[in-house]
Amino acid sequence: MTIAFEVIKECKDTRARVGRLYTPHGVVDTPVFMPVGTQATVKAMSPEELEEIGAQIILSNTYHLYLRPGAEIIKEAGGLHRFMHWNHPILTDSGGFQVFSLADLRQINDEGVTFRSHIDGSSHFLSPEKATEIQMALGSDIAMCFDECPPYPASYEQVEKAVKRTSSWAERCLEAHRREDQALFGIVQGGVFRDLRERSAAELTALDFPGYAIGGLSVGEPKRLMYEVLDYTVPLLPASKPRYLMGVGTPDALLEGVKKGVDMFDCVLPTRVARNGLALTSSGKVVVRNARYARDYEPLDPECDCYVCRNYTRAYIRHLLKANEILGLRLTTYHNLYFLIRLMAKIRTAVMEGYFLKFAEEFMAKYLEKEV
Numbered sequence: 001m002t003i004a005f006e007v008i009k010e011c012k013d014t015r016a017r018v019g020r021l022y023t024p025h026g027v028v029d030t031p032v033f034m035p036v037g038t039q040a041t042v043k044a045m046s047p048e049e050l051e052e053i054g055a056q057i058i059l060s061n062t063y064h065l066y067l068r069p070g071a072e073i074i075k076e077a078g079g080l081h082r083f084m085h086w087n088h089p090i091l092t093d094s095g096g097f098q099v100f101s102l103a104d105l106r107q108i109n110d111e112g113v114t115f116r117s118h119i120d121g122s123s124h125f126l127s128p129e130k131a132t133e134i135q136m137a138l139g140s141d142i143a144m145c146f147d148e149c150p151p152y153p154a155s156y157e158q159v160e161k162a163v164k165r166t167s168s169w170a171e172r173c174l175e176a177h178r179r180e181d182q183a184l185f186g187i188v189q190g191g192v193f194r195d196l197r198e199r200s201a202a203e204l205t206a207l208d209f210p211g212y213a214i215g216g217l218s219v220g221e222p223k224r225l226m227y228e229v230l231d232y233t234v235p236l237l238p239a240s241k242p243r244y245l246m247g248v249g250t251p252d253a254l255l256e257g258v259k260k261g262v263d264m265f266d267c268v269l270p271t272r273v274a275r276n277g278l279a280l281t282s283s284g285k286v287v288v289r290n291a292r293y294a295r296d297y298e299p300l301d302p303e304c305d306c307y308v309c310r311n312y313t314r315a316y317i318r319h320l321l322k323a324n325e326i327l328g329l330r331l332t333t334y335h336n337l338y339f340l341i342r343l344m345a346k347i348r349t350a351v352m353e354g355y356f357l358k359f360a361e362e363f364m365a366k367y368l369e370k371e372v
């Protein structure tokens with residue numbers, strides 16, 4: 001069995017649950033936030049710093065690694081874990097979504113996708129079989145099916161077509177998947193149409209994957225629409241298997257997702273906004289680049305106990321960012337990742353001890369979405 005999942009504790013007044021995901025590279029306590037390491041690195045962080053921060057599992061991308069350095073090099077290097085010196089679980093996204101969101105898409109048909117590389121414009125073809133072979137070569141602990149994620153908004157017909165293709169491609173991925181020490185997760189599509197979500201979930205759960213992702217969300221739809229889709233999609237997935245909400249998210253979305261029964265999350269947010277000099281704190285966002293922090297000798301978050309908040313001030317980090325010093329990016333990234341990973345640890349404790357709903361309400365009362 002490449003992967004096993006057990007629910008440890010269920011919340012009594014929400015769908016939240018604490019679980020444990022057993023993978024070939026170690027155990028993951030869920031709900032979990034996965035830092036994104038698109039090109040075999042979580043930008044600006046070393047693996048040792050990620051361990052210090054408490055990262056349990058990271059995400060990497062088939063599309064990017066296939067284009068550069070190429071799956072063959074990573075395979076020759078002994079696989080992705082060895083290549084990037086990360087000896088804990090890795091989940092790889094299948095490339096479907098990245099082709100749509102990054103590449104110069106040339107053609108999509110039932111066979112697969114022809115596209116031009118966003119790096120050098122060279123022409124490539126990705127199919128369910130090829131995306132599966134690449135992930136087997138990378139050796140991630142969890143591979144994702146090659147799916148079609150429609151944009152938002154999209155017509156019913158467009159989404160229906162993507163559901164049909166996603167289901168047929170899922171069967172082909174299952175057929176092509178040959179790695180005993182790697183789990184393959186299915187991805188449910190269906191946009192914001194309830195009947196299409198029901199159809200996609202039925203077709204994918206019939207294939208009995210060890211875990212399921214909810215795709216097609218966090219692609220520009222209003223948050224309340226995403227929550228509505230989660231309310232009727234999560235119950236369609238087997239309660240005994242991990243549920244992964246792709247591309248999410250912000251602290252409020254993580255809390256809502258956990259409340260609705262999601263176990264796994266990933267998002268570029270903490271690392272991406274760090275590069276714009278934005279810090280996530282318990283009382284909201286702090287754009288530390290702003291002049292107002294020039295003489296602010298407090299830590300990024302006075303309530304945070306991370307290495308950055310114990311040793312540096314907003315004034316210093318602002319100076320570094322303004323001076324385009326690399327350490328500025330590193331310190332802000334370190335703190336943002338720590339903030340989200342720490343939030344997930346607090347969520348797990350709150351579920352275990354039966355006060356999750358109260359915790360969520362108190363956290364949101366303090367964490368104002370607007371900048372503080």
Ligand SMILES: CC1(C)O[C@@H]2[C@@H](CO[C@@]3(CNc4nc5cc6c(=O)[nH]c(N)nc6cc5[nH]4)OC(C)(C)O[C@@H]23)O1
Pocket residue numbers: 093094095096097098101144145147148149187214215216217218219246247248249267268269
């Ligand atoms: C939230 C935030 C900050 O995350 C950023 C940016 C725009 O949204 C993101 C995150 N949302 C997101 N939804 C996804 C859906 C799928 C999917 O249906 N299938 C597969 N295989 N992979 C997926 C990956 C996904 N990522 O997607 C890109 C374009 C990667 O940048 C991310 O806003």
